[in-house]
Amino acid sequence: MMGNSELNNIITNISDKIDFSGVVHVKHNGDVTNLSFGYADRSEKRLNNMDTRFGIASGCKLFTAIGISQLVERGLINFETRLADCLDLEFPNFDKEITIHHLLTHTSGITDYFDEEKMSDYEDMWKDHPVYQINTLKDFLPLFQAEQMNFKPGDSFHYNNAGYILLGLIIEEQTGMSFTEYIEKEVFLRCNMLGSGYFSLDQLPESTANGYIDNHEENTWRTNIYSIPKKGGSDGGAFTTAADMIKLWESLFNFKLLNEETTMKMLKPHVHVNGEIHYGYGVWMNKRMQQIYKYHVMGYDPGVSFRASIYPESNLKIVIPSNIESGPFDITKKIEEVLLR
Helix, strand or coil, X not given: CCCXXXXXXXXXXXXXXXXXXXXXXXXXXCEEEEEEECEEECCCCEECCCCCEEECHHHHHHHHHHHHHHHHHCCCCCCCCEHHHHCCCCCCCCCCCCEHHHHHCCCCCCCCCCCCCCCCCHHHHHHCCCXXXXXXXXXXXXXXXXXXXXXXXXXXXXXXXXXXXXXXXXXXXXXXXXXXXXXXXXXXXXXXXXXXXXXXXXXXCCCECCCEEEECCCCEEEECCCCCXXXXXXXXXXXXXXXXXXXXXXXXXXXXXXXXXXXXHHCCCCEEEECCEEECCCCEEEEECCEEEXXXXXXXXCCEEEEEEEEHHHCEEEEEEECCCCCHHHHHHHHHHHHCC
């Protein structure tokens, strides 16, 4: 059995090696390891700590999937409801058979507003569409609303941010609340995630980390305030603390957010992505010998990288938010090597 100090040394060594900035929170068989590195604010030399709130980019697609699943439990929609039947907007070239299930599993076939397989730099998106003009989910619609289908619904897995924008719009139409208001009330509050929220980059609350984009060749940096939408939504951009994300995992797996049947539907491997990796509703999962051993979410944006993983059979949870563009994957891998060997 590995002691806390040994794990601390392993995490510190790899963090120093990669010049990591962020927090590493590990909960294993009741033991908790908390370590923080780097600055939340480089100009003011304000250090990251366990209460620091970090942007988590696409890591919060899980919250959107939970919100949609709550509406299913309330009988407002079901997973096979067609997009055309639950969202009163015009999509002239979309297949009429697209369902909520297709949107949740990235199998809808719609064109993404940011295709991660074709575009490598999210910042490039905003050269023609000023990022400061994206204030609501509806502001994303001109970026994909009239596009042609890429494939027939259900034919293929293709990671898709636009699909999650549509899911957020469904939540707004079905509840009469703004998406962010709904998630803060029905997910964060119910999990006691008091440090979490959808904050505007030009109005960040206390204890929030700036996201940093490093130019290593010139030894310069800048913040990500002009590189991502100023306020997150249903495809990404919430802020949370490492401890709050642990609360989210525990609430989800203890059926505090959804009943057992709906939770298991969410956590089912609906689509095979590649190798041992599958996708459920808003969550990735790794499967060996027909057994899921890991559920995880991840997020990457300019100035943001994030990994949060839960290994139910090993009683292990790892949450690593960061305010630079890499690190959580390497550290997660190292922790897995030493704790799951």
